[in-house]
Amino acid sequence: MLQEWVILLVSLCYLGTLFAIAYYADWRSDRGKSIISNPYIYTLSIAVYCTAWTFYGSVGRAAETGIGFMPIYLGPTLMAALWWFLLRKIIRIAKVYRITSIADFLASRYGKSSLIGGLVTIIAVVGIMPYISLQLKAVSTSYTVMLHYPDLAMIEEHKTSLWNDNAFSVAMIMAAFSILFGTRHIDATERHEGMVAAIAFESMVKLLAFSAAGIFITFIMFDGPVDLFDWAIRYPETSRLMQLEVLPGGYTNWFTLIFLSMMAIMFLPRQFQVLVVENVNEEHIRKAAWLFPIYLLAINIFVLPIAFAGMLMFPEGHVAPDIFVLALPLTEGQDILALFIYLGGLSAATGMVIVATIALSTMVCNDLVMPVLLRMLDIQQVDLGRVLLFIRRFSIVAVLLLGYLYYRFIGESYTLVTMGLVSFAAAAQFSPAILFGIFWKDASRRAAVSGLLAGFLVWFYTLLLPSFAKSGWLPLSFLEYGPFGIEQLRPYQLFGLNMFDPITHAVFWSMLVNAGLLVIISLLDRQNTMDRIQASLFVDVYRHSGGTQLWKGKAMITELKGLLARFIGPGQSERAFANYSRSHNIDFTKDMQADAELVEFAERLLSGAIGAASARVMVSSVVEGEEISTEGVMKIIDETSQVLEYSHQLEEKSIELEAATKELQEANKRLKELDRLKDEFVSTVSHELRTPLTSVRAFSEILHDNADMGQEERKKFLDIMVKETERLTRLINEVLDLAKIESGRADWHMEIIDLTEILKEAVAATSQLFHEKSVAIVELLPSFPIKVFADRDRIIQVVINLLSNAAKFSPQDEGRVTVRLYFKEREIRVEVADNGPGIHPDEQQKIFEKFKQITDLRNGKPKGTGLGLAICRRIIEYHNGYIWVESIPGEGAKFVFSLPD
């Protein structure tokens, strides 16, 4: 039997070795020669997953439930298959945004909200309490066993006496140890190389120790596994453990445990710490994804043999299965081997406690205390580095004390594994918020808060409160009949759901409300800009790995530097800025203003020390102006919708094409119409030309054939011929004129002219016509000149044409034509009105077309060429004016043209 001082000395020496390793690793990392930067150390550090639970508890569980210990290790193996892309994404996010803990991760994802950070921290601290107490219980029990075995009565006595309570000493030693490891100084980096090295060493020790125990028990105490199993199958006590029926809850429980351990390997705060925060290089995942399962396999291979051996050796059941690993070698008198195994158990427990308390203290400090402190204190005056250290050290002690209290008051009534599973169920509450958060942008802050809170409350009610009841701190009737006798609310059969074991029951309800609320509220919620940005940054992390340049406001470089110095010390702050200026070629002595990238750099640096939410608050305190630049936001939101944008562009292109096709079709149609019009025009012109020509030819032939025609008659025929040729000439002139205008070859002499004078001139020129028909002409013209910019001759041509038309259609003797010049609707208008027969509404549009003549209602034969009004319209349109007719049949017609003022 070993003396107490030997055990104590060995324990302390072992802890000292750990510290030396950590110190050496830190020293190396300061010199840039990291010893942990390889996948093997990374794998060993992940093996912090195997705690005293694995070391002592697995055998205990195997002795009760056969292979029931295995799902806790099969789950992580399954999960490891997904690490290659799932863990990689989480690590990438954490690296890019300098995430310090799981609380920081969730707070960052959901809009840098300190509410989420605080909530996650509280869940983590409360949830991990049973787990830490499990380690204390294991260390304290194993120490007592080493000391007093085989005096089992003494072991029992030790558990109940407060004075001999070594669990408290264990807790305090571990607290001191964690403080030395994790909080010697505040770093700009969130990583602890020394701690990782020590943890990796511990993982080696515990694997070797457990394997040593396994080999000794299986191959030396028995003749190998075949012999052992041969013994085991002969006794019903052990042979029944070879099937699944002994597992309470059967296949459902098995499934639940696999699920829980899948979540735990990723989302227990300490696993997140070593997997994500302490990761050096993403590429290490590739090897760790299969090396870590091998570690798990190796540490589990001897569990069942040891359990069987223990049951065969101690059939009376007076030795608790949880201590078989130690008790078997001790029975054989192998004190040195037992001491080594005891050290293995100690490493398993200390490893977990160190990482968990450091992770939790970072969370408590960054996500719970700092946000409150920053709001309350006058932060300008305090040396915050010291404050940070104090908070972290204090929270390490507090977390261990909580664990101790849980152990003291509740831990006795549970086995190791049951206590651990309560913590696993708490860690699983983080999984919906994280998994939805990194793949689904619409997962919103309010939804995450609701899901986490509801899941945590259900967990608290269905798992933690019952543990108080079972230990006598609450009446047992609470479990059996529900609170206040309400049976529907019994914590192990909520709403009458009684088909599950307590763990499955709690996991089912808590995950249901957690994930359910997260999804449903996200679908109903609207996110604000900050939340949307963070969501995009997380989900599309590979696209936004560079700077996002979100900050818009201005900050002085000296202020930023000062801010950093207050948290991480002036030396480190100076070094970081010097590195930045070197890598970005910025001379800080010249530039006083920090650009967006530098502000972001500072914020990220600060995040490493105090967490994302607090860092944002601090940086905004020195940045003046708007917090977020619109361009930055647009960039992120734009980039995320690049694909959408692309398809949108395609759509626009096709719409454009469609429009072009339509235009072409219309142009083609118009061309055809014009072609038809031209043909029509040619045929009309030929027809118009033929009429006078025929008549000239007919009269010429008459004159030619009848030489004896009377002088009187001959003169009459010649008169007709002259008139017809005149008409022919006029027609040809007008056709030429129109062709000229239409083809744009006409000469225009634009000048400022006086419209009043032009009207007078035109009236004078046509007065003979009016006189001949005794038609009265009334001039309503202003007495002052009206200036327009126009071609004088052409305008006169238009007016004369209108006037002669009016004269033509006015009745003999009673005719009356009015000429007016006036302003209306910002235009100058000229109006020529007669009291002739008027124009039928159907024809009012047509008369401005070529060769459309109005049939004279009185003598049936059209006069003129039918081109006059068409030419008028072309001329007025050339001057950007309009010409139209207003008429009621029988009451005369009014021709109006307008010219722009």
Next chain:
Amino acid sequence: MPMSPIRRKIQRLLVLFAFGCLALNYPLLALFNKIILWHGIPVLYLYLFVFWVLFILFIAIVTESKKLPRSSFPPLFSRKSE
């Protein structure tokens, strides 16, 4: 269009994961739920450990299979140099 190597790898891992989840649960697990020694080892225990070894082997084969081109995951801190 050929699948990108990264997507192919992710899909293989997902299938492996799904297959593992099926093989380690009811009802496949129930096939081995017997108190029989097979080569001196309880059959349920043997099944679980053999499957475990094979599963690890498959993870290793898939993740270690031919190196992906460098650009498949954009490198960390790809800041444009200004």
